[in-house]
Amino acid sequence: MQEPVIPGCFLRAKAIGLMPMIDQGEADDKIIAVCADDPEYRHYNDIKELPPHRLAEIRRFFEDYKKNENKEVAVNDFLPASAAYEAIQHSMDLYATYIVEGLRR
Numbered sequence: 001m002q003e004p005v006i007p008g009c010f011l012r013a014k015a016i017g018l019m020p021m022i023d024q025g026e027a028d029d030k031i032i033a034v035c036a037d038d039p040e041y042r043h044y045n046d047i048k049e050l051p052p053h054r055l056a057e058i059r060r061f062f063e064d065y066k067k068n069e070n071k072e073v074a075v076n077d078f079l080p081a082s083a084a085y086e087a088i089q090h091s092m093d094l095y096a097t098y099i100v101e102g103l104r105r
Contacts, residue, residue, distance in 0.1 A: 002040065012036035015084035017047025020076040021062060028073075031084050032058065046081045 005011065013033040021028045034041035044050060059075050066073040 002038065014042070014045070015088060016044050016049070016081050018079040018084040018087055019058065019062070020079065022074040022076075023066060024071055024073075029087060030062065031087065032078065033084075047078045048080065 012035065014036045015031050015033045017032040019030040019032055021030055032047055034044050036042055047055070055078060062075055063073060
């Protein structure tokens with residue numbers, strides 16, 4: 001979205017890829033998504049459709065912000081939208097299991 005938004009607000013988003021990342025030796029994958037209502041980005045359906053310079057900017061952002069925290073990070077190659085949706089589903093399943101187990105106690 002090309003306009004400022006209020007922190008904590010909800011935007012409709014579409015996952016277009018996954019960026020596997022290792023942060024301090026642990027997996028810290030990032031879902032890459034576009035705002036579903038942004039006229040400039042809403043037509044993208046997969047990370048491979050983004051211009052190469054945009055991918056480089058995304059990668060550099062994560063590398064730099066971790067560097068500012070004096071943390072070592074390794075950013076791997078971007079994965080397609082299908083990998084992002086698999087990761088989202090896996091997280092939802094884990095959360096559902098966690099909630100069910102919590103209710104049983």
